[in-house]
Amino acid sequence: MSEASPAKAYALHLGVIALLFALSFVLPEYHHGLLARIMVLAAFAMGYNMLFGYVGLLSLGHAMFFAAGLYGAGLAVIHLGWNVPLAFLAGIACGALLALAIGLLALRTNGVAFMIVTMMFAQVFYLVILYFAAWTGGDQGLVVPQPARVLSFGATSLDLTNPTVRYMSALALFSVVLLVTLAIVRSRYGRVLVAVRENEERTKMLGYDTFSNKLIAVVVSGTICAASGAAYALLFGYVGSSFASVQYSILPLLWVLLGGAATTLGALIGTVFMYYVIDIASGYTSAYLLIVGIALILLVLFFPKGILGTIRQRWLGWLP
């Protein structure tokens, strides 16, 4: 892991970022917009993968961290009139704090109990959003007004509703999250996380306080997911309770499983794959979920470790 060709791994990741950058200039308008959305959601998936792939903790409540960022940023703009950078930071801070609180409580459990506890907390969060409909817009959600979605540095200003600016902002978020994830999993701390996943008892007997290590991982994971949510609110201008529903807790799990758990690039591949299968299938039939389901079954049968996980296992052992 830490020994295998660091230069190769970094070159690959920078290459992917460069490819996404280049795609901005060649993609037709529709796919351009779709890919911007996918990159933001891939950051969400990477945050999820941090905990699920590397620490082996399966959470069914990560929608709450995404939604904490979404509402933290969105409500700060709508009700407090904060500017874009401040609102983005507010979203991240909301997610980080929520993750710390949830981590302290949920990490007292393991395995199936952890899944249920995180799912329950996420449901509570969802219901709280609906309950305070006066501020959150309830199940209708809120629209972040277009004039507020402008990033200004002195005289120059960037309009986040402009497709190119939006694409590049999404790419910036994606790149930062990707490189941070890569740095973490290749670090000594990343090695400890994998050890916890493989055998927590043994890791304790090497002198590690596994609870603290897991708590940090929950906070890092929640913070990344919140950053994705905050970016979503500011770039796409919609803050809605559906993003806090259980569906958005399951989706990152699916994206990560498709792309390959515990691979840094799997989250992107899984998200792209899922979006385009839905996109293409829904062009042919209204029963597109059937096709998605069949695609998922085939993947589990033939690529049980996900697309990138299988590639790593069979051909490219050095992939991080």
Next chain:
Amino acid sequence: MMPLLTTKGLSRNFGGLRAVDGVDFQLMPGEIRAVIGPNGAGKTTFVSLISGRIQPSSGMIVFDGADITSRPAYLRVRQGIAYTFQITSVFANLSAYDNVALPVQRTLTDGRSKGAVRTGVMAALERTGLADRAHMPAGQLSYGHQRLLEVAMGLALKPRLLILDEPTQGLADSEIDNFIELVREIAKSATVLLIEHNMPVVMQLADRITVFNAGRILAEGTPEQVRANTQVQEAYLGTAP
């Protein structure tokens, strides 16, 4: 000389079974102590209590002058009590290198010491003869090598007390000779507490032997004294007719 480790009235019940029953035990710094006894005598439970993997029902444990009875296992490891498992539990999917890197990086106080991890890992692997297998996944090593990897991980913690739970179980005779040399080497810098069934190994290595039976200490002494002890002979061989 002050003992490195003392237990007073240490007990652990599993339901109605008293697996460890009021054990008073002392271990001097620098010695190699073997713990022997029939199956189910409470040897593994006893060392698990010392390492903190399980909590005692009553009694106390003093390590290096400090009461560690209620301290969690990971803090005991940091204090210098290392435990190698009876059932090999290396991280099978990680390379041998990464397995040893985990304990090495934890003992480094300077988090930025570049290269120090690699040096420490290779030193531990060389001591156990695994250096040329550093990049193999631990799960693909032979059983004997996995046992050695366990020891390398224990060594990498730079322990003051190294607890080896049946380290030669499943090793070939040729491997056992090397192993005895390794333990002698380790004992120069650490106190060794060894649970072992293989009597020739015990007789060659141990300075003193503690015999457990039914959760209690039956006898304690030098290998010669223990060998001559009639109670020990009865516990192992049954009463003479």
